[in-house]
Amino acid sequence: MAAHHVYEATCTAPVNIAVVKYWGKRSTSLILPTNSSLSVTLSQDHLRSLTTARCMVDGQGTDRLWLNGEEEEIKAGGRTARCLEEMRAMRQEVEAKNASLPKLSSYPVHIASENNFPTAAGLASSASGLSALIATLSTLYDLPSNGVSTSSLSRIARQGSGSACRSMFGGYVAWEMGAREDGSDSVAVEVAPKEHWPDMHALILVVSDAKKGTPSTAGMQRTVATSALLQHRIEHVVPARMERMSAAIQARDFDAFAKETMADSNQFHAVCLDTEPPIFYMNDVSRAIIQLVTELNRVSLEKEGRLVAAYTYDAGPNAVLYVQEKDVKSVLEVVLRYFPQSTTSFPDPFQTQADPSTALPEGFNARVIPVHSEGSVSRIIHTQVGDGPRVLGQEESLLGEDGMPKQLKR
């Protein structure tokens, strides 16, 4: 067998959960948003998409893609095709400047990608998936060492799946909506790295939902077309909230962060409800979690003058609670009391030792919500703020020597 260089890269990318929500596109083809948004990147130790991309230097074939072991067609003009095209164009620019570089842009690529969280968890995988794709291709094409910034890469990730641009950074990330028609200034920027405020934890309460809600892509454009309140949100609420949220993060001011996070989540669901026909993502269990957090915060505000948890909901019934490390145990104890879990449904990687039979905080209204039956919250994922995409070693590759996925499902 002839020795030859293998051009391959493997990266992971994180999930991010917005605290100022993205809802509405001003361009659907370029994925340009109607407002800026801001998110916290979650740790890849717990949730991540893993992607391997390889240039098929021997192949006369075409680009191919496997998602979770199943081959997916790369549709011409589709989002994956577009991302590949843009990344190749960037590589071509680099190659044009330096003739000694291998012409990687001319080879077809094989791409395999996997999420470590089940679809059943109800977590959107498009942000981490597209971010992993762009991170992997940029590593394969050696773009960062050739002067391509992460924000530039985020511009391409954005075109694959809007909020994917925010997963290109760790820590606290803003997606600036930009003003230009070509979208060149609609990119993600780091507000603060995770080290700035590392004790931010997240509890994802997975809420079962009998019926799948409106897909967000269709839903947000219906809101743009029919909600009178959305315009007010876009023009008069979000710009000031972006400022206040950034300031809260800079100051590590959890109260301000929590207040804005909850208000923004509620307002996002309010504009969904103001849509024709209305869009519902939260259900009775989601609402009960809000009431529980509201009561926890009320008691803590009264006793210690501060908030302990912030809820936020994306386009589904799952709650994400942001909680500072020092409060995780006491918040979890209350959550576990009202939403019982087993070690299977809540395998806490932090071993918090939260005991649901611990007495409720003094002054807490025990009947704020009923104790729910097991399964109302089907699973709890405990994680924390994390870093941006990671480059892994070849031993983590999803592709075998032949450039085909190592383990095909079925």
Add this chain to the structure above:
Amino acid sequence: MAAHHVYEATCTAPVNIAVVKYWGKRSTSLILPTNSSLSVTLSQDHLRSLTTARCMVDGQGTDRLWLNGEEEEIKAGGRTARCLEEMRAMRQEVEAKNASLPKLSSYPVHIASENNFPTAAGLASSASGLSALIATLSTLYDLPSNGVSTSSLSRIARQGSGSACRSMFGGYVAWEMGAREDGSDSVAVEVAPKEHWPDMHALILVVSDAKKGTPSTAGMQRTVATSALLQHRIEHVVPARMERMSAAIQARDFDAFAKETMADSNQFHAVCLDTEPPIFYMNDVSRAIIQLVTELNRVSLEKEGRLVAAYTYDAGPNAVLYVQEKDVKSVLEVVLRYFPQSTTSFPDPFQTQADPSTALPEGFNARVIPVHSEGSVSRIIHTQVGDGPRVLGQEESLLGEDGMPKQLKR
């Protein structure tokens, strides 16, 4: 026993259900709203408050009040006391102009009032109750034949319970918010009498709720204080909607009426959600009813180019569906299929003969919502647009010869 004239009146007043919602006060003491609203008055044949008021010409006692057979204190400075005061002042003006009239304003009154619908039905009784009080006192004091208009009376009913002012008229009624600080121009006016559009029916779907929601009086002021979207609704949405809704009623344009009704209900609940902490009135069953009506309308729009039902929700989980007479049977058949009822929970006074096993409309997505268990909708009340307060004969009096309630509970 010496013969003497008995000064007594007995009236009934109706329930009204808003299609442009009242939410927010600019004056809590005078009950002046932040926006105009519009409602449909429902028939007193099915839902009504019945009130008797008598001047105690022999009595040295004080004003007394019995609600549903239980005596209630008339608190000084409270709303009932205020309404009594205002009505007496109006009588005094009449007496001052005509010295031959008996000085009814100088006597204490006994008032007894009853609703014919159980509190368990989850229907607000304050609008019909306060409206019946004002109608009865105005009859007792002979105000209408002395030039006092119904709108003037509505101004007083408003101070007892905001939306009560709309129950002073039958048919289609606007509560004009007014501009004056003293509230003298914040009154109800008739948009159209019930005869103008008599085939408007209403189906009230009573939805059980484990937990009592936020009382509307407290809730609306929290929205005023914290919702950024409410101001936009008040200034930029409601004024134009009031115009469109009035026009739809004038034209008997059900499609326009339904579209505005549903949009306004959704927007009202949206601003509740945009409140801090958020206010929830609808639950999963309420939402399922919305999805069912949306599907019914979608199919009808496709097939016949028109809508068949409009949902609206007040400060609770109950749905009210407005349906034209010609569509009642087919809408009821679908409602009864997904929310099974017995003859006890749905004793249809119109004998519609709706058969829940009737085939669904062609093209209807049978799985739009699951078939719910009996009791999810605990009761259905079928009624229609109705007239304003009615003056009844003495045989309907709730007071005995001694001026005490005929039947005291317990």
